[in-house]
Amino acid sequence: MATTGxxxxxxxxxxxxxxxxxxxxKLMMWYFLMSDAFxxxxxxxxxxxxxxxxxxxxxxxVVFNAFPGAGHANLPLAFVxxxxxxxxxxxVTMVLAVHAGHKGDKKGVxxxxxxxxxxxxxxxxxxAWEWHHLITGEHAVLVDxxxxxxxxxxxxxxxxxxxxDNTALTAALNTTSHETLVHxxxxxxKEGTATSIEALEKMSNAQLSGMVDVAHAHIRExxxxxxxxxxxxxxxxxxxxxxxxxxxxxxxxxMTQKNVFANRGHYLMIEKAGxxxxxxxxxxxxxxxxxxxx
Numbered sequence: 033m034a035t036t037g038x039x040x041x042x043x044x045x046x047x048x049x050x051x052x053x054x055x056x057x058k059l060m061m062w063y064f065l066m067s068d069a070f071x072x073x074x075x076x077x078x079x080x081x082x083x084x085x086x087x088x089x090x091x092x093x094v095v096f097n098a099f100p101g102a103g104h105a106n107l108p109l110a111f112v113x114x115x116x117x118x119x120x121x122x123x124v125t126m127v128l129a130v131h132a133g134h135k136g137d138k139k140g141v142x143x144x145x146x147x148x149x150x151x152x153x154x155x156x157x158x159x160a161w162e163w164h165h166l167i168t169g170e171h172a173v174l175v176d177x178x179x180x181x182x183x184x185x186x187x188x189x190x191x192x193x194x195x196x197d198n199t200a201l202t203a204a205l206n207t208t209s210h211e212t213l214v215h216x217x218x219x220x221x222k223e224g225t226a227t228s229i230e231a232l233e234k235m236s237n238a239q240l241s242g243m244v245d246v247a248h249a250h251i252r253e254x255x256x257x258x259x260x261x262x263x264x265x266x267x268x269x270x271x272x273x274x275x276x277x278x279x280x281x282x283x284x285x286x287m288t289q290k291n292v293f294a295n296r297g298h299y300l301m302i303e304k305a306g307x308x309x310x311x312x313x314x315x316x317x318x319x320x321x322x323x324x325x326x
Contacts, residue, residue, distance in 0.1 A: 061304050065311045068273075072315050075269065076322055079262045083326070090191035090255050092324045095184070098165055112324050115158045116316065119274075122151025123313040130306045133299025138288060141302060145285045148309065152278040159271050163264070172216060172251040174200070178207040179251060181215055186260045192253035198246050205241040213240035220249040263323060270319055273312045280305050 083089055093108035100111070125147040132140030170181040171190035179201070182188045195201055205213065214232045217225070217240045225243040232240065284305045293299045 055300060057300070057304055058307070061307050065307065068311070069315075072266075072269075072318070075262075075266050076318060079266065079322060082258050082262065083322075086256050086258075088193060088255065090189065090259055092326075095166075095191055096162075096324060098169075100161060109324055111158070111162065112320065115155055115162075116320055118151055118154050118158065119313050119316055122148050122155070123310055125151060126306045126309045130299075130303050133293070133302040136294075136299070138291075138294055141288050141293075141299060142285065145281055145288065145302070149278055149281050149285065152274055152281065152309075156271060156274055156278070159267065159274075163267075170215065172212075172249055173254055174204055174251055175254060177204055178209075179204050179212055179216070180208075181212050182254075184260055184263075186264060187257060189255035189257055189259050190252060191259070192255035195251050195253060201246040201249075201251055202241075205244060205246070206237075208237075208241075210237055210240070213237055213244065216240075216249060217243040220245045266319060267323070270312070270315055273315070277305075277309050277312050280308060 096112055097106050097108045098111065099105065099107045125144045129141050129144035129148060132144060166184040169183045169190075171183065172179055173182050173190045173192070174195050175182075182190050184190060205216075208216075214229065217232050217235075218227075218229055221227070221243055222245045232243075235243075284302055287293060287301070288299075293301060
């Protein structure tokens with residue numbers, strides 16, 4: 033006796049437009065962005081746990097107060113604000129490129145993709161300048177009873193507490209190298225002792241020590257080493273994402289110029305690249321908050 037089996041299909045959606053009709057590539061992009069968000073989240077949570085477990089942490093208004101071409105002017109967070117503005121504007125131009133793609137406007141896609149790429153390159157250039165300034169900068173730091181000039185690196189942090197004991201600083205000058213004394217005497221001379229670098233280099237250490245105004249030299253202790261590792265690690269990881277996004281956008285631009293998307297009848301790939309670019313911009317908001325504002 034034959035038995036007839038009935039197959040019951042589950043109907044997942046009975047409303048209007050189904051939310052399950054998402055294009056496969058776009059869905060995979062969302063999965064990737066979610067996993068990448070977890071990675072950045074883990075990095076920032078780790079940074080936060082170290083940051084708030086320390087008794088002292090560098091003041092971002094002191095660390096990030098330089099601006100290209102402004103010399104020694106104190107402009108806290110001005111340059112990173114410019115960087116953030118550039119990245120936000122590039123996100124707007126990406127929106128306009130996607131919008132042009134929805135309308136099938138090839139010329140509009142090309143124009144706005146060019147602006148997005150230029151924005152990404154400008155951001156990377158700004159970040160390169162910031163890293164170079166921090167690494168090569170010379171800041172007076174009291175280390176093991178002598179004064180050294182160091183920059184912000186993975187292993188050295190010159191942004192510790194300011195040393196208030198002028199007696200200890202005066203004693204430290206006696207064991208400081210000649211090169212460092214020349215720099216200090218030139219940058220922070222006592223009143224009436226300012227002279228040229230050439231003249232200072234010919235003087236003895238004892239003469240140079242007597243010319244340094246330690247009260248105005250803002251000599252600091254070494255700060256927490258973890259700051260440099262986290263800063264370069266996380267901002268470098270984000271910078272790599274920006275660089276990857278620029279490469280992706282260049283590929284999308286070339287494909288647009290070669291009519292690849294016009295022949296397909298849609299510009300869905302521009303939208304996928306846009307998702308990645310907006311994610312990179314969003315992550316920067318959290319990086320900016322953690323390193324530059326808190």
